[in-house]
Amino acid sequence: xxxxxxxxxxxxxxxxxxxxxxxxxxxxxxxxxxxxxxxxxxxxxxxxxxxxxxxxxxxxxxxxxxxxxxxxxxxxxxxxxxxxxxxxxxxxxxxxxxxxxxxxxxxxxxxxxxxxxxxxxxxxxxxxxxxxxxxxxxxxxxxxxxxxxxxxxxxxxxxxxxxxxxxxxxxxxxxxxxxxxxxxxxxxxxxxxxxxxxxxxxxxxxxxxxxxxxxxxxxxxxxxxxxxxxx
Numbered sequence: 001x002x003x004x005x006x007x008x009x010x011x012x013x014x015x016x017x018x019x020x021x022x023x024x025x026x027x028x029x030x031x032x033x034x035x036x037x038x039x040x041x042x043x044x045x046x047x048x049x050x051x052x053x054x055x056x057x058x059x060x061x062x063x064x065x066x067x068x069x070x071x072x073x074x075x076x077x078x079x080x081x082x083x084x085x086x087x088x089x090x091x092x093x094x095x096x097x098x099x100x101x102x103x104x105x106x107x108x109x110x111x112x113x114x115x116x117x118x119x120x121x122x123x124x125x126x127x128x129x130x131x132x133x134x135x136x137x138x139x140x141x142x143x144x145x146x147x148x149x150x151x152x153x154x155x156x157x158x159x160x161x162x163x164x165x166x167x168x169x170x171x172x173x174x175x176x177x178x179x180x181x182x183x184x185x186x187x188x189x190x191x192x193x194x195x196x197x198x199x200x201x202x203x204x205x206x207x208x209x210x211x212x213x214x215x216x217x218x219x220x221x222x223x224x225x226x227x228x229x230x231x
Contacts, residue, residue, distance in 0.1 A: 008098040015078045015104035016046025045078040083112040105131045114140035
């Protein structure tokens with residue numbers, strides 16, 4: 001199957017001990033791309049505490065969950081197990097997998113990712129922001145997404161829906177802070193998440209979304225105006 005366009009077969013491998021405070025459902029929406037792609041493999045590996053942390057979300061996303069107890073204190077075996085499973089899926093899985101997605105921040109995955117990429121597969125890595133710019137990850141992947149990007153994307157979508165519900169049209173500059181200050185008490189309240197932290201201070205949230213280029217800001221007279229930037 002072609003590795004460009006719609007209807008890609010995707011495999012997802014999640015190292016549960018390697019990534020914390022992660023919104024898995026948002027990533028799955030990105031991969032599904034409104035039903036255009038087929039997520040044919042969903043495998044998560046970790047020890048008992050890490051499984052407990054994600055159990056509900058893994059269950060809702062229909063992941064296969066494998067427990068990997070530590071044989072040596074603090075030694076995570078998930079990287080070895082998932083690498084072997086991914087290679088087995090590359091050889092044996094039907095339909096053939098076009099894209100492999102690894103949710104991890106462990107350099108031990110570079111070998112399997114590089115091997116699969118050399119075989120013409122599309123490789124995505126979902127990792128912590130501080131790992132994203134490491135050259136050894138860049139050379140063995142086609143795309144790297146930070147968990148922080150996924151969180152801010154969800155924040156942007158929530159903000160956009162909330163504003164549209166209350167009469168704001170995309171592309172129009174509005175005095176959003178004035179609107180929030182006056183109408184927030186009477187409106188349906190929405191608690192946003194940014195980097196897994198709940199934000200109720202809308203001024204701080206708008207500042208962060210502007211910094212991340214989800215909002216555009218300009219000053220008119222004594223007011224700051226904002227508009228949503230479509231992404």
